Amino acid sequence: MNDNVTITIDGKGISVPKETTILAAARALGIEIPTLCYHPKLLPIGSCRLCLVEIEGYEKPVASCTTPVVDAMKVTTQSEKLLALRKEAIQFMLVNHPLDCPICDKGGECRLQDLAFEFGLDQEVFKIAASPLLIDYLSPLVERNNNRCVRCGRCVSVCNEIQGEMAIEWVNHGYDTEILPRGGYPLNCEFCGQCIAHCPVGALLNRPFKYKARAWELEKIHSVCPYCGGGCAIELNVRKNKVLRITSSYEDTHNQGNLCGRGNFGFGFINNNNRLHSPLIKRRKDQVPVTWEDALGSASEQLKKILKSSGPESIAGLGSPRVSNEDNYLFQKFFRAVIGTNNIDSSVHFNYRNLERGLRATLGLSASSHGFDALEKAQVIFVLGADVRAESPPAALKIMKMARVHGSTLVVANPRKTKLDKFANVHLRYRPGTELLLVAGILKAVGEKNKDLLDNIPQFPVLKKSLEGIILQEISEVTGVPLEQIYQVATILAKRETGCIVFGYEVFTHQQAKEVVVSLGNLAFLSEKVSQKDRGLIPIIAKNNVQGMLDMGVMPDLLPGYQQFEKGAPFEKVWRQPIPKQPGKNAEAILQGILDGKIKALYLMGCDPLMEFPFPDKWEEASDKLEWLAVQDIFYTEVATKADYVFPAVTFAEKEGTFTSGERRVQKFFPGISPYRSALPDWEIIQRLSQLMGYPMAYAHPKAIMNEITSLVPQYNEITYERLGRNGITLSSTEGIPHFTPFSINKVAKPKPGSFTLITGTAFFHSGTLSTNSGLTVLGSKAWVEINSEDAGSLEIHEGDPVTISSAGKAISAAAKITSAVPRGVVFVPNNFRDVQVNQLVANQNYCPVEVTKG
Amino acid sequence: MIEKTIKGIWALLIGLSVTVKFFFTRPVTMKYPEEKREPYLRYRGSHILRLDEKGKEKCVACCLCATVCPAQVITIEAGEGNEHEKYPVTFEIDMGKCIFCGYCVEACPKAAIIMSQSYELAEYRREDLSYDKERLIKTGK
Ligand code: SF4
Ligand code: SF4
Ligand code: SF4
Ligand code: SF4
Ligand code: SF4
Ligand code: FES
Numbered sequence: 001m002n003d004n005v006t007i008t009i010d011g012k013g014i015s016v017p018k019e020t021t022i023l024a025a026a027r028a029l030g031i032e033i034p035t036l037c038y039h040p041k042l043l044p045i046g047s048c049r050l051c052l053v054e055i056e057g058y059e060k061p062v063a064s065c066t067t068p069v070v071d072a073m074k075v076t077t078q079s080e081k082l083l084a085l086r087k088e089a090i091q092f093m094l095v096n097h098p099l100d101c102p103i104c105d106k107g108g109e110c111r112l113q114d115l116a117f118e119f120g121l122d123q124e125v126f127k128i129a130a131s132p133l134l135i136d137y138l139s140p141l142v143e144r145n146n147n148r149c150v151r152c153g154r155c156v157s158v159c160n161e162i163q164g165e166m167a168i169e170w171v172n173h174g175y176d177t178e179i180l181p182r183g184g185y186p187l188n189c190e191f192c193g194q195c196i197a198h199c200p201v202g203a204l205l206n207r208p209f210k211y212k213a214r215a216w217e218l219e220k221i222h223s224v225c226p227y228c229g230g231g232c233a234i235e236l237n238v239r240k241n242k243v244l245r246i247t248s249s250y251e252d253t254h255n256q257g258n259l260c261g262r263g264n265f266g267f268g269f270i271n272n273n274n275r276l277h278s279p280l281i282k283r284r285k286d287q288v289p290v291t292w293e294d295a296l297g298s299a300s301e302q303l304k305k306i307l308k309s310s311g312p313e314s315i316a317g318l319g320s321p322r323v324s325n326e327d328n329y330l331f332q333k334f335f336r337a338v339i340g341t342n343n344i345d346s347s348v349h350f351n352y353r354n355l356e357r358g359l360r361a362t363l364g365l366s367a368s369s370h371g372f373d374a375l376e377k378a379q380v381i382f383v384l385g386a387d388v389r390a391e392s393p394p395a396a397l398k399i400m401k402m403a404r405v406h407g408s409t410l411v412v413a414n415p416r417k418t419k420l421d422k423f424a425n426v427h428l429r430y431r432p433g434t435e436l437l438l439v440a441g442i443l444k445a446v447g448e449k450n451k452d453l454l455d456n457i458p459q460f461p462v463l464k465k466s467l468e469g470i471i472l473q474e475i476s477e478v479t480g481v482p483l484e485q486i487y488q489v490a491t492i493l494a495k496r497e498t499g500c501i502v503f504g505y506e507v508f509t510h511q512q513a514k515e516v517v518v519s520l521g522n523l524a525f526l527s528e529k530v531s532q533k534d535r536g537l538i539p540i541i542a543k544n545n546v547q548g549m550l551d552m553g554v555m556p557d558l559l560p561g562y563q564q565f566e567k568g569a570p571f572e573k574v575w576r577q578p579i580p581k582q583p584g585k586n587a588e589a590i591l592q593g594i595l596d597g598k599i600k601a602l603y604l605m606g607c608d609p610l611m612e613f614p615f616p617d618k619w620e621e622a623s624d625k626l627e628w629l630a631v632q633d634i635f636y637t638e639v640a641t642k643a644d645y646v647f648p649a650v651t652f653a654e655k656e657g658t659f660t661s662g663e664r665r666v667q668k669f670f671p672g673i674s675p676y677r678s679a680l681p682d683w684e685i686i687q688r689l690s691q692l693m694g695y696p697m698a699y700a701h702p703k704a705i706m707n708e709i710t711s712l713v714p715q716y717n718e719i720t721y722e723r724l725g726r727n728g729i730t731l732s733s734t735e736g737i738p739h740f741t742p743f744s745i746n747k748v749a750k751p752k753p754g755s756f757t758l759i760t761g762t763a764f765f766h767s768g769t770l771s772t773n774s775g776l777t778v779l780g781s782k783a784w785v786e787i788n789s790e791d792a793g794s795l796e797i798h799e800g801d802p803v804t805i806s807s808a809g810k811a812i813s814a815a816a817k818i819t820s821a822v823p824r825g826v827v828f829v830p831n832n833f834r835d836v837q838v839n840q841l842v843a844n845q846n847y848c849p850v851e852v853t854k855g
Numbered sequence: 856m857i858e859k860t861i862k863g864i865w866a867l868l869i870g871l872s873v874t875v876k877f878f879f880t881r882p883v884t885m886k887y888p889e890e891k892r893e894p895y896l897r898y899r900g901s902h903i904l905r906l907d908e909k910g911k912e913k914c915v916a917c918c919l920c921a922t923v924c925p926a927q928v929i930t931i932e933a934g935e936g937n938e939h940e941k942y943p944v945t946f947e948i949d950m951g952k953c954i955f956c957g958y959c960v961e962a963c964p965k966a967a968i969i970m971s972q973s974y975e976l977a978e979y980r981r982e983d984l985s986y987d988k989e990r991l992i993k994t995g996k
């Protein structure tokens with residue numbers, strides 16, 4: 001190839017592509033050049049001068065990390081002169097560096113320490129009276145000690161290039177150079193903790209970890225982050241049976257060592273002292289601690305009685321997208337094989353369940369069409385109804401990088417401003433609840449613009465029919481998106497470049513969620529046809545094991561692997577038990593069933609309907625009505641207060657198993673610490689209960705359960721427990737052929753001027769209610785109301801004032817946060833906090849019309 | 856017969872002379888515990904945690920002593936003090952397992968841990984062999 005150049009390094013020749021740096025070429029040859037500021041993930045910084053090399057014909061040595069190769073270059077990496085220069089560079093770093101190693105948390109994993117040792121520097125050569133700099137004790141979570149800073153600039157780079165946050169900056173020049181938060185202390189940023197992880201010295205400290213352990217005392221155990229569907233590979237840093245810190249390494253993880261604030265700081269729930277530690281039984285009015293034998297013995301006796309008197313249909317269960325695949329698989333097996341009912345569902349019924357339905361109907365997929373790596377090739381990215389940064393940060397990092405570094409065209413459509421807006425070429429601010437209309441409008445616009453092309457596609461009329469009633473002018477009025485913008489997006493999506501369509505929470509909580517997914521499937525297929533380039537359809541999933549739980553069949557209408565009941569023979573054979581052929585009750589029907597007295601027993605695994613489900617008041621009534629209510633959880637949740645039996649479960653850090661991330665990556669995690677007091681893994685509790693119910697289960701290890709799963713669930717056939725390495729295996733989801741699919745659109749009325757719509761979603765620092773039991777509460781533990789500054793002005797609401805939001809006789813109240821992130825007529829309340837139950841108002845959507853008053 | 860007797864008495868006298876000689880030399884044993892031996896200066900007895908001029912422990916909980924200890928008998932939990940300084944919240948040495956090698960003293964970058972000359976370390980209960988921070992500081996007073 002002509003693009004290659006040949007150079008000689010230390011007498012060894014190598015041919016490399018043109019833009020390669022000398023450092024990269026040397027590393028390819030296996031030649032080590034010392035570095036400090038260089039990080040393979042970041043653009044070269046060139047600040048530390050350690051990587052100096054000599055080039056024949058050049059007067060002065062150059063930094064190898066920033067200098068690209070030139071043909072026939074002759075490079076020397078080791079010489080007396082270079083050694084002296086490198087030593088000098090380190091000595092300069094040590095001028096003001098305090099002798100803090102004994103108390104510095106970085107000691108033992110510090111690059112400067114290693115370098116001083118490697119170069120045998122044990123004396124300070126340059127002596128200057130040090131003028132101590134301010135240490136930042138004000139900011140939460142991140143502590144900056146600029147006395148220890150070597151001005152390498154990695155923190156600034158990672159915050160800018162990877163996080164797109166630009167929260168810290170260089171100030172002053174020369175000897176006085178410092179790095180400070182933009183806008184001064186305290187730091188006000190997204191607290192991802194990335195700067196801490198990338199600081200080569202101890203200038204940035206992880207505050208919750210401060211002074212907790214020395215680096216060499218920590219044992220690192222491979223695990224998977226339990227928060228979002230991104231499924232970042234992490235390491236539990238354990239000392240004396242306590243998880244003290246979370247890290248992730250660049251070298252061996254699919255997330256390249258990037259973590260968000262939840263991953264970095266949100267693990268406090270593991271070591272939380274409020275965890276359930278003993279089984280409880282309700283005796284008369286009070287719940288008393290008992291042994292596992294008593295709790296499970298009594299629970300199984302009572303359950304058997306109900307089974308005998310009222311039949312299997314009087315029993316139901318709700319699972320959780322937070323627990324492992326093995327736990328979820330056993331949970332549904334318990335209901336189908338042991339009890340004999342399909343009455344099993346989860347919180348996902350109200351949102352992500354429609355994903356598979358919609359994708360299968362159009363693209364013949366059972367999950368995301370591509371992994372997140374498709375985002376790294378996408379030249380066109382359309383994000384609809386997702387706050388990607390909050391719902392799944394790894395996807396957001398990839399999208400930001402494409403938009404900023406690789407110049408991809410980014411379209412962001414959301415009712416409120418999200419972080420991605422900053423990097424978007426086009427943003428559409430549509431009215432809450434009009435996603436389907438918007439997509440239909442875009443489909444129509446694409447159709448109009450590419451008439452000639454589309455008429456040749458035999459299947460197109462199917463779609464055309466669905467779009468018949470659509471008038472773009474009307475769509476523009478109801479959605480609030482200008483007509484030109486709809487056309488603009490249609491043009492962008494028709495570009496002859498590979499692209500991705502990304503969608504999230506707003507879509508899944510839409511009144512017609514399945515139809516929106518179907519319409520997006522059509523859009524992906526149509527724009528693929530028009531652009532003749534690949535179009536990925538990528539859902540953003542905000543909870544870690546939603547995909548896995550659905551794959552495991554925790555739903556009333558399908559068996560594991562989305563198999564119909566008629567095809568249940570292999571299950572019956574392995575389970576040695578006939579399974580019911582009638583679909584069971586879904587979450588809503590279970591509620592109704594309890595209220596009607598038809599369902600008498602409810603088993604909740606990691607599920608709190610009082611917090612997570614719509615109509616919490618009805619669930620409260622229902623939980624009082626039940627004859628048998630068992631709650632299996634790590635915390636004493638709202639619903640646990642009403643339980644007849646409470647079973648303490650362990651967290652992901654205390655057990656082994658697998659999670660399936662939003663991109664369908666199946667990953668293994670390992671226990672870092674022993675179970676908290678008498679808590680047990682979920683699968684083991686289910687197994688013991690089922691033995692007592694008279695159905696034998698004898699899995700010695702989660703591996704045995706996974707083996708059963710891989711034999712019965714077709715999508716998981718390709719994996720074995722042993723083969724899942726550090727980064728797991730991403731499963732394919734193709735099960736059919738893509739085709740246009742008709743969909744129907746419900747009418748959406750135009751809102752009256754002056755009225756308000758409430759929308760809800762996840763607060764960035766939190767994920768579900770799990771994180772509200774962790775160190776992240778320092779960033780806020782109470783809900784708030786985001787309101788547009790103009791609306792606030794006309795209602796005379798000031799920052800922090802209490803605001804009441806009411807709808808249909810119900811009301812919630814929280815402090816006002818005045819912002820331009822929500823448009824006029826819209827208020828946003830996060831749904832992660834116990835103090836404000838926004839579910840009471842929005843029911844099973846994510847928006848509703850409300851009245852807003854001060855006070 | 857007579858010759859034999861004389862030889863016997865002679866041998867007896869030799870033996871007795873050794874005994875009698877010791878009547879007039881100084882004894883090598885001591886009347887312990889009434890009398891106590893002064894150990895040599897480099898003797899390694901139980902540990903002392905030293906205090907600085909302000910009366911605070913010099914130890915900064917760097918854990919180097921605990922790391923180097925071949926018997927693994929030092930337990931330290933660090934904490935953050937009022938002025939953000941690092942200090943040992945707990946500092947324990949299990950004297951029952953210590954081999955008095957003195958490595959901990961050598962490792963300490965702050966000269967915070969030294970060894971006293973105290974060797975009377977017997978206890979009635981095993982638990983009492985574990986010295987906590989207060990006791991290690993008191994040893995030095
Ligand atoms: S925590 Fe994250 S956002 Fe905040 S300064 Fe560090 S890198 Fe930037
Ligand atoms: S704080 Fe750390 S990463 Fe940032 S410039 Fe200083 S030494 Fe480098
Ligand atoms: S919450 Fe998501 S992005 Fe953050 S560390 Fe966990 S998996 Fe990664
Ligand atoms: S003297 Fe030796 S064995 Fe005893 S505590 Fe010190 S290092 Fe450990
Ligand atoms: S080595 Fe010295 S300063 Fe460090 S913990 Fe031990 S006694 Fe304290
Ligand atoms: S590594 Fe090249 S200048 Fe720092």
